[in-house]
Amino acid sequence: MEDIAVSVKNVSKKFRIPINGKKETLQERFVNPFHKTKYVEFHALNNLSFDVKKNEFFSVIGPNGAGKSTLLKIVSGIYIPDSGKVVVNGTLVPFLELGVGFNPELTARENVYLNGTILGLTKKEVDEYIDEIFKFAELTEFVNLPVKNFSSGMAVRLAFSIAIKVKSDILVLDEVLAVGDGEFQKKCFNYFDSIVGKKTILFVSHGLGAVKKYSDRVLWLKEDKTYEIGDPSEMVDKYSKTF
């Protein structure tokens, strides 16, 4: 069991989606006290099981609505599954989005502290890394500028540079491999080349090229809630034939 980083067993998740809009205010409930809200059930995941081995690069592909993001949120402990079990061995940091908690009014430096601690760094660690972070992001001269004055590319470069300083055994990535312009993307890929095989990575992407290149194994989630796990090029080829 030690070489398993993430174990997902028989996980199912359904969402109840109200048809005529949800009755969220009391007025709506008073006006129509006997009118029961009707729900459609949407099965995001159905009886899904797989293991991710330690230091494996495990990718998840599939069409929109197949449950990829739901899966990442369940593994990250943001949603709980309706049934089934998820066991995570080691520290896990989700990157479902870069720059979570970034506040446009605050300066870049303040945002590094905020975002860094949100991602699990201590203040001391941020103190230690902050120069490297700005150097990697190539934003050294903008340390005290509010992030609202950044271009979106600059903001995401800063966010990426913080993210790679975060200490975790398991990375959960939703489409966040490479950001910024061509040159910066090269740096991002260099970084991933350096950690592949050293960290467990659970990766969701529509970028099939990167999936093929990096993955050890690929999970293909299909629209009908069945799934296949297998060799990257085989899975990507099969998936590509569906469209």
Next chain:
Amino acid sequence: MKQNDIDLYKQLVKTIFKMRYKGSILGFLWVLLKPFFMFLILFVIFSATAGAAGGLTSKQYAVYLLSGLIIYTFFNEGFTWGMNSIMDRADLILKINFKRNIVVISALTMALINFIINFCIIGAIGVVLDINYSLNGLLYVLLICIVMFLGMYGISFFTSIWRVYVRDLTHISELVLQLLFYASAVFFPIEMVPENYRFIVSYNPLAVFIQAVRNALIYGQIIHLKFVLASLVVSVILVFVGRAYFEKHILKVAEHF
């Protein structure tokens, strides 16, 4: 408690603090100016009638009114911010797996910081007006604040979850807090309330706390000690029960934002 949790807590408090007054010219002074003008208006209108009815000199009435306003504001802010805390940070909660209750405690910490600043002001004003504070009185005020803080923290564990499901809670709490302002005898003595209705004030915990703080500050008396101690016990229980409730429900809340 991990070091990161503590650092995250500090960062969140700092951010709320910076954001609240960012861009305004007077900035942080607004924390002081708002209650001050409220105080000024009520003082000018009521010091003669209400003060006299309670047998207070106008100096005593100033401290009487200020302490009422400040305790009420503490409750108002702690209750409201605690209730909104989870909803307000939905962006973080949907993306990162940090300890959720850090968000609740940082909202309450903001209310506490405002309260401490306001309280120092009453202290200073009281000294200027020759009110002699007693050490016992001040310690008693401290105890009441701890009780209130714990109580609001415990309540927030419930309300912050409910707030996500029932959006009306914002409006309901605004209304209730407004009524509570009058039902807590903030600016008039209890004697002015007609006897048939006096029970509203006597059984209202906030009114009791305000009375206790006033007596402690103005006369150095300790009143309602039993009630305050009982509230302490209830508050501690609320924190524990609330926390268990919160931990159980917080994971289900994420899909309802």
